Amino acid sequence: MSKELLFISQHWNIEFNHAAGETASVFFRAIKERKEILGRRCPACKRVLLPPRSFCERCFVDTLEWVKVGKEGTIEAFTIVYEQFRGLPKPPYAIAYVLLDGASTAMVNFLKKVDLNNLQEALERIKIGARVKVVFKRKRRGRITDFWYELLHT
């Protein structure tokens, strides 16, 4: 009898319909309809939370006030990806934590319009502390990928 070990290949194809909730819906609609980035201010610690949340996990109170933050900000941390991960974009691409002006917390998104093929050259330009601007997609769907960051002073 053959000693070959068998493998049973299967594939999960499950659709999820995640509820964004009221706060995230307002946030995503503001991006889609008005090209605005909105944070939520905690009435207790006064932090402007981005991504916006309907409550502050530290003070454990409702956040009630919307705050329009700036469309420019500062890179706090980043990575440049050279690996093709399943379900993620074709490399190379850069992802950055950016603190937008007026926000207290950084927001993750892609950093585009930098040639990443030569890493050393890319690192001359993408630096922690570098200033960036928010750029909106022309056709927006109300998703995080409706905007990305680009370096200022390029």
Add this chain to the structure above:
Amino acid sequence: MRVAILGVGQTSYEREKGISLDELVFEATKNALEDSGLNLQEIESVVTAGSDGLDGRAISNMTVSGSCGAYLKDEVKVSDGGIYGLVLAYLRVASGLFGNSLVVSWTKSSEVSPDTVGNLSFDPLYLREAGINPITYSAIQVSLYKHITGARDEDAAKVVVKNRGNALKNPLSHLKRKPSVKEIKSSRFVSYPLREIHIPPESDGACALVISSERWLKTRKKTGQKYAWIRGIGWSLEGYYRDEKKELVKLSSLRKAAKTAYKMAGIKNPAKEIDTAEVSDITAYHEIMIYEALGFCGDSEGIELVRKGVTEIDGELPVNPSGGILSSNPIFASSLVRVAEAALQVMGKAGERQVKGVNTALAQGFTWSGTQGSCVVILDNRI
């Protein structure tokens, strides 16, 4: 009530083990029972820890219910890293509800693309579509850590050489080759600043422990076995989005967990009082970050420990004598392996990878990717 680890069971760690998930779990559980000297009839509780996503089975503890020894027992699962299985088992035994417990954790990385499941483990609204998975998230953390501390590519290389070198003495290791510094320097960047060689392999493997209360142990015949007593244990969670600059690399939850565990164990100077540690080197740089959060040195001083060789196997405070996660990575089980290896060190049963004169050892684990949750366990061999 005092709780001890009586027995440790592991499988070997390999890219693809060619056995089924329940066979894998059976092997580790059987090894743990054998090491403890208990038979399954004596076991009162079973705690399992695994990931349904990585297992490709919803409620995957049902798949392994027979092989983890849970037939007609009080089994309960945590869907978190294996070290959290120990937390729950510890609580069940320390409370006196159960005299003893098995703790079992596993992952068959070869059955799935772990990075894809890792991407799914992040929030669907804000992070998942922005390219975040365990590797890119770790890389972002590391970029900031390097910026703050001046940690260099060479420092990460030293950690890789240390852990992969230690792995040569561990017969269970997945990666059994010590790379040269030159080889590490030419390793390609997967997600800058992380090179392929700074990131752990994906392994198949399972790990199991048998723990019991001091009271239950007194009902048994004396065997002369060495035990690893749980002297301190602490765990904590921090903010999910980790979006304030300092938070991203501070590992606040780990600091809190360590503080709790040290207090319970009466440890005032961890660098002096801990003889060896098994920590979750989910990247080479993370091991250095962990030194600081555990108080082995001050903030930004982790690189000094690496450069001075303090954490080498013959250094003052050897870290990851087993080879760490950089050498063997059965993802969800990896944090329980840290406890298993620390226990072996304390019992004096670590074979060729035994550090000399270990009385007190530390084990540390994260929830999984993102490092927002952390657990610290202090073990010693005092009777």
